[in-house]
Structures are given as C-alpha cells and as structure tokens.
Amino acid sequence: MIQLKNLERSYKTPAAQTWVLRRINLEIREGEFVTIMGPSGAGKSSLLNVLALLDDQWTGEYWFREQGVHDLKRKQRGELAKRNVGMVFQSYHLLDDLTVQENIDLPLSYKDIPRAQRQSMVADTLDRFQIVAKKDLYPSQLSGGQQQLVGIARAVIHKPSLLLADEPTGNLHSGHAKEIMELFRDLNQQGTTIVQVTHSEANASYGSRTIQLGDGWLVGDTANPALPQPTEVSAS
Amino acid sequence: MPIPLDLAPDMRVLLFSIVVVLATGILFGLAPAFHATNIAPVHALKANASWASSTQRTGAQWSLRQTLVVAQFALSLVLLVGAGLFIRTLRNFVRLDPGFDRDHILTVWLDTNIRNYDHGQLLSFYQKALDRVQALPGVHSASLATCSIASNCRSASDIYLPGGTHLAATPQTNIVSLHYFDNVGIPHLRGRDFTLADNEKASHVAMINQSLAREVFAGVDPIGQHFGYDPGSANEFQIVGVVADALVNGVRETAPPMIYFPLLQAVTNVQSLDVRAAGNPAPLTEQVRQALTSVDPDLPIGDLTTLAEQVTSNLGRQKLIARLTAIFGALALALACLGLYGVMSYTVARRTGELGIRLALGAPRNAVLWLVLHQTLVLISAGVAAGLLLSFLAGSTVTSLLFGLSAYDPATVLEATAVLTLVSFGSGLRPAWRAAHLNPTEALRVE
Numbered sequence: 001m002i003q004l005k006n007l008e009r010s011y012k013t014p015a016a017q018t019w020v021l022r023r024i025n026l027e028i029r030e031g032e033f034v035t036i037m038g039p040s041g042a043g044k045s046s047l048l049n050v051l052a053l054l055d056d057q058w059t060g061e062y063w064f065r066e067q068g069v070h071d072l073k074r075k076q077r078g079e080l081a082k083r084n085v086g087m088v089f090q091s092y093h094l095l096d097d098l099t100v101q102e103n104i105d106l107p108l109s110y111k112d113i114p115r116a117q118r119q120s121m122v123a124d125t126l127d128r129f130q131i132v133a134k135k136d137l138y139p140s141q142l143s144g145g146q147q148q149l150v151g152i153a154r155a156v157i158h159k160p161s162l163l164l165a166d167e168p169t170g171n172l173h174s175g176h177a178k179e180i181m182e183l184f185r186d187l188n189q190q191g192t193t194i195v196q197v198t199h200s201e202a203n204a205s206y207g208s209r210t211i212q213l214g215d216g217w218l219v220g221d222t223a224n225p226a227l228p229q230p231t232e233v234s235a236s
Numbered sequence: 237m238p239i240p241l242d243l244a245p246d247m248r249v250l251l252f253s254i255v256v257v258l259a260t261g262i263l264f265g266l267a268p269a270f271h272a273t274n275i276a277p278v279h280a281l282k283a284n285a286s287w288a289s290s291t292q293r294t295g296a297q298w299s300l301r302q303t304l305v306v307a308q309f310a311l312s313l314v315l316l317v318g319a320g321l322f323i324r325t326l327r328n329f330v331r332l333d334p335g336f337d338r339d340h341i342l343t344v345w346l347d348t349n350i351r352n353y354d355h356g357q358l359l360s361f362y363q364k365a366l367d368r369v370q371a372l373p374g375v376h377s378a379s380l381a382t383c384s385i386a387s388n389c390r391s392a393s394d395i396y397l398p399g400g401t402h403l404a405a406t407p408q409t410n411i412v413s414l415h416y417f418d419n420v421g422i423p424h425l426r427g428r429d430f431t432l433a434d435n436e437k438a439s440h441v442a443m444i445n446q447s448l449a450r451e452v453f454a455g456v457d458p459i460g461q462h463f464g465y466d467p468g469s470a471n472e473f474q475i476v477g478v479v480a481d482a483l484v485n486g487v488r489e490t491a492p493p494m495i496y497f498p499l500l501q502a503v504t505n506v507q508s509l510d511v512r513a514a515g516n517p518a519p520l521t522e523q524v525r526q527a528l529t530s531v532d533p534d535l536p537i538g539d540l541t542t543l544a545e546q547v548t549s550n551l552g553r554q555k556l557i558a559r560l561t562a563i564f565g566a567l568a569l570a571l572a573c574l575g576l577y578g579v580m581s582y583t584v585a586r587r588t589g590e591l592g593i594r595l596a597l598g599a600p601r602n603a604v605l606w607l608v609l610h611q612t613l614v615l616i617s618a619g620v621a622a623g624l625l626l627s628f629l630a631g632s633t634v635t636s637l638l639f640g641l642s643a644y645d646p647a648t649v650l651e652a653t654a655v656l657t658l659v660s661f662g663s664g665l666r667p668a669w670r671a672a673h674l675n676p677t678e679a680l681r682v683e
Contacts, residue, residue: 049677054596082598093593107597
C-alpha cells in the first residue's frame with residue numbers, strides 16, 4: 001500500500017539544518033496494523049505527518065498504491081489524502097463550538113457529498129460508535145474517552161483505507177485506552193490499514209508490526225529483524 | 237467669506253492633543269488588561285486543549301474588538317459620504333453656469349475716486365482706457381461697471397411704479413458702459429441694448445434682468461414701462477431692454493433682480509474694467525496694466541483677476557470643507573483598514589489550531605480562505621450598515637452646506653460604500669491568505 005524510499009525530512013534553522021527523518025525505507029502492506037515507537041524526538045510524529053500527506057517538505061520517494069506521491073502537486077496530494085486517509089490525534093482536536101455530529105460531519109463537508117447522504121453517513125457512524133445519545137452534545141460535555149471516540153468516528157466516517165493515529169490514548173486513562181485500542185483492532189480486522197504512534201507497549205501489542213525510530217533513523221522493524229543499524233545513530 | 241485657518245503652533249492645541257492621546261491610550265490599553273484579570277485560571281488552563289471555530293469561548297473580548305472595528309467602519313463611512321457630498325457640491329458650484337462668461341474675462345479693479353476727476357476728465361479717461369485696452373492684441377472687447385461681477389457689490393434701492401406703487405422688490409443696480417452685456421457674456425433677451433444716444437441729454441433709460449421682469453412685470457411686457465426711485469418721479473426711467481439673469485453676487489446665491497443704467501447717462505466712478513480676451517485672459521494681465529498706466533500713470537490700479545478666479549475665490553468655504561472631509565475620510569479609512577487587518581491577523585493567530593484541524597481533515601485552502609474572509613465581510617457589512625444609518629441621521633445637519641444634491645445622494649453613498657468595502661476587503665485579504673496557506677502540521681502544534 002505504502003512504499004517510502006530514501007525519504008528524508010529536515011528543518012532549516014539559521015544555525016544549521018536539523019534532520020528529523022533520515023533515509024527512511026519502509027513498506028506498509030494493505031491490512032497491516034503498524035505501530036511506530038521510539039523516544040521523544042525520534043521522528044515518529046514527523047513520519048506520521050508525511051504518511052498523512054500533511055507535510056510536503058520531504059525528499060525521496062513516497063508511493064501510495066503505485067501512485068508516486070512525490071510527483072503530485074500539493075492540491076493533488078490533498079485530494080489523495082481526503083479520499084484515503086483518516087487521522088486521529090492525541091488531543092482529539094475536536095472543534096469546541098460544534099456538536100458531536102457536526103464534528104463528525106466536518107470531513108464530509110469538504111467533499112462533494114449531498115447533504116442528505118452526509119446526514120445518513122453521520123447517523124450510521126453515530127450508531128456504529130454507539131454515541132447517538134451524545135450527538136447534540138459539545139466536546140466540553142464529554143469525557144476524554146468519549147472525545148477520542150468522536151475523534152475516531154470523525155476519522156473513519158469517509159471510510160479511509162489508511163487510518164493514522166498519533167498517540168491516540170495519550171490523554172486517556174487505561175480503561176478508556178483499552179476501549180479505543182479494541183476499536184482500532186476491530187477497524188483493522190474490517191480491513192482498515194492502521195499506523196499508530198505510541199509509547200505504550202500495551203497499545204503496541206494490538207498491532208501486527210512494530211517499527212522503531214531513533215534520531216530520525218529507522219532502527220528496528222519486527223517485520224524485518226535483519227534491518228541494518230545506521231552508523232550515524234550513535235553519533236547524532 | 238474665507239474661513240480663517242490659523243496653522244501656527246498653539247500650546248493649548250498641543251496640550252489638548254497630548255491629553256486626548258494619553259487618555260485614549262490608557263483607556264484602550266486597560267481594556268484587555270482588565271479583561272485578562274477576569275479570566276478564571278481554570279478556563280485559561282483549558283483554553284489550549286481545544287479550539288473553537290467562532291467566538292464562543294472569548295465572546296466578551298471578541299465583542300468589544302468587533303464593536304470597535306465596526307464603529308471605526310461606521311465613522312469612516314460617515315466621513316467618506318461627507319467627503320463625497322462636499323466634493324460633489326464643490327464640483328456642482330464649479331460647473332454651474334453663472335449666466336456670464338467667466339472663462340474669458342479679466343477684471344481690473346479701478347479706483348477713479350482717488351483721482352478726483354471732474355466730469356469731463358472722467359469721460360475722457362473712460363474712453364481712452366477702453367480704446368487702449370481694446371487695441372491690445374488678444375483683447376476682444378472691454379467694458380466698465382460700477383459693480384464688478386462676483387465682488388459682493390450689492391448696491392440696491394426700492395423702486396416705485398407710476399401711480400406711486402411701492403414695490404416689495406429691492407433690485408440691485410449697476411451702471412455699465414456700452415456693450416457691457418456682450419462683453420461679459422450676459423445674454424440680451426428683449427428690447428434694445430444701451431447706445432451712444434443714451435447720454436445725459438437723452439431721457440433716462442434702464443435695462444432689467446429676467447428676475448425683476450418676472451417679479452414686477454409678471455404677464456406684462458416690461459419694455460416701455462417706467463419706474464423711479466421715489467413716488468414723485470416714478471416715470472423717471474424707461475425700461476428699454478431685458479437681459480438674462482446672472483449670478484452676479486456669487487455662485488452660491490441666486491440671481492438677484494437687477495437694474496442696469498447706462499454709464500453715459502450717469503457718469504460716475506466705476507469699480508471695474510472687464511476685459512474680454514479671445515482666449516485665456518490671464519496672460520493679458522501685464523499688458524492691460526501697462527495700457528491703463530499709459531492713460532494715467534497716477535491712477536491706482538488694484539488687483540487684476542480673471543472672473544474664473546473671482547468665482548472660485550468665493551468658494552473658499554466649500555473648498556476647505558471638501559478638502560478637510562476628504563483628508564479625514566482618507567485617514568479614517570486607513571485607520572479602519574489597519575484596525576481590520578489587526579483584528580483579522582489576531583483572529584487567524586488565535587484560530588491557527590482550528591484552521592490546522594480543518595486543513596488536516598481535508599478542507600481545501602479556498603474553503604479556509606473563505607472562512608476568514610467571511611468573518612471579514614461580516615465586520616465590513618456591520619460597519620457599512622451602521623455607517624449608512626449614521627450617515628442618514630447626520631444628513632440633515634449638512635443639508636445647508638450642500639448644493640445641487642441631497643444629503644442622501646444615492647451615487648455618493650454608493651461610491652463611498654464601494655470605496656470603503658473594496659479597500660477594507662483588500663486589507664482583510666492578507667490575513668485570510670495567510671490562513672489559507674498555513675502548514676497544517678505546524679498549525680496543529682500551535683497551542
């Protein structure tokens with residue numbers, strides 16, 4: 001589904017160029033549940049942003065279902081992401097003055113979908129996530145777990161083939177975290193490819209594969225135990 | 237009358253300005269500080285956790301900011317409408333047909349009184365002066381008058397008709413030389429013009445203007461009618477001709493009822509020599525002065541002004557008002573645009589997280605652009621609505637200062653609104669453009 005070849009990302013500062021991703025070569029197949037782990041500053045979220053097509057300041061090759069993302073213009077990348085990618089955030093990122101159903105409808109409102117169809121899709125999603133009773137509430141009236149549930153519902157309402165989650169349970173207590181992870185597992189079993197970033201070994205255990213990042217380098221991959229260790233890692 | 241405008245430094249004005257600036261700065265500087273002290277710590281801590289897409293969380297502060305910007309727009313529109321009205325008023329005055337030819341006349345201000353000419357010398361001087369000036373190249377004709385046009389000369393007396401009828405009309409009078417009307421461009425309508433025969437030995441004649449003819453001889457042919465300046469001599473003057481009305485007192489006043497007498501019949505000191513040029517009269521100034529000096533080197537010659545200048549100088553008040561309102565309107569517009577730019581930039585900064593979420597969820601950049609522009613347009617529309625209302629309410633206070641248009645002149649209001657809307661919309665474009673080009677990954681990190 002996804003192939004990254006020598007993908008690199010850096011930030012230029014007046015003092016120097018700071019690398020956050022170095023020569024990333026990675027393949028993610030359809031239906032995988034991949035966990036990205038690593039210490040803070042390892043480049044986990046940066047990699048997720050690249051995969052989500054939110055960041056376009058990288059170099060290298062990014063193939064999405066045989067389509068060269070690196071050859072696409074910004075608008076085309078946006079269209080590709082809109083069709084295929086759903087994103088779940090650690091801080092939920094719900095809009096406070098929109099109700100639950102309005103928040104869930106938000107991604108659909110940016111697509112050419114008739115209002116009636118949108119309403120039907122929102123109703124189905126509310127039902128699927130068992131939050132119909134909460135549809136008219138505002139985020140501030142929900143618990144953290146409920147907010148993240150809405151965040152996930154919003155991410156999957158347009159049936160993305162790739163669901164990306166950045167520390168999805170980072171702000172939740174263990175009970176809610178478990179519910180969310182089980183939901184991810186269900187979605188994955190229904191065919192959604194999932195890539196999550198987490199520090200939690202427990203969350204990682206829900207996935208089918210774990211990759212490790214360190215100082216921007218891909219330093220471990222359970223699907224590829226023979227991954228060579230970069231020489232610069234210890235130096236950087 | 238020119239309005240005195242003293243632009244010299246004035247300590248009282250300086251102190252007043254300093255006090256106003258300090259008071260304004262302190263008042264508006266304290267408002268956000270006062271607001272900050274009223275925020276509950278728990279809300280402040282929560283504020284970074286999520287984003288609102290509108291003003292819900294910060295309603296009170298936003299309302300004040302919004303109100304101030306709307307007020308700025310409203311006042312700007314009032315000033316722009318005012319500027320438009322006064323500029324159009326000035327233009328209407330300038331374009332007004334005054335009933336005489338202001339473009340080709342050079343007026344020489346004379347003071348023959350000071351020379352104490354006797355009757356014969358006076359007649360001789362007039363004839364020589366006219367001959368010399370008319371002989372100059374570029375001069376078409378010349379004439380003399382006791383009352384110069386647009387000079388605020390208002391010599392007037394009551395008149396009586398035969399039978400002792402005292403008329404309410406008090407016509408102004410002017411004693412003019414031959415060919416005066418042709419020379420200054422006042423159209424001759426009926427009867428005859430003054431001739432050489434209308435001298436001191438002939439019976440007394442006069443010409444009147446349309447205004448007096450309408451007022452005194454309504455329905456009756458005025459030609460051949462008589463009038464006088466006291467009941468006992470009501471047959472003294474016979475009306476021999478009628479000329480068109482002219483705005484001799486200035487373009488801001490209506491044409492007064494006029495009686496013209498022939499200078500040959502009432503030889504007296506005149507006030508002006510009007511020189512009609514074939515083209516632009518201004519270059520003739522020095523030649524005309526020299527020609528008159530050659531007739532009598534000791535005769536004081538006053539200003540030489542074109543009638544166009546004379547007419548325009550009477551519009552000093554209108555010019556000043558138009559200029560001041562235009563300057564203040566432009567300043568207010570600039571301040572309103574700065575205010576809008578500041579508010580929208582601040583709004584975009586506050587909404588960066590929310591906009592990042594929208595972009596991350598697939599919002600096209602033009603949708604984000606519109607999201608911010610929509611807010612800009614709401615502010616502008618509210619300001620325009622309030623400004624139109626204020627302009628309407630203030631209209632009656634300026635009606636007396638306008639000419640040729642109403643205080644609610646649709647074209648002026650439309651133009652001012654269009655200028656305000658377009659310029660302010662332009663100032664709101666930059667923050668909206670910045671919002672639409674946010675990097676979603678960076679925007680999502682903003683807390």
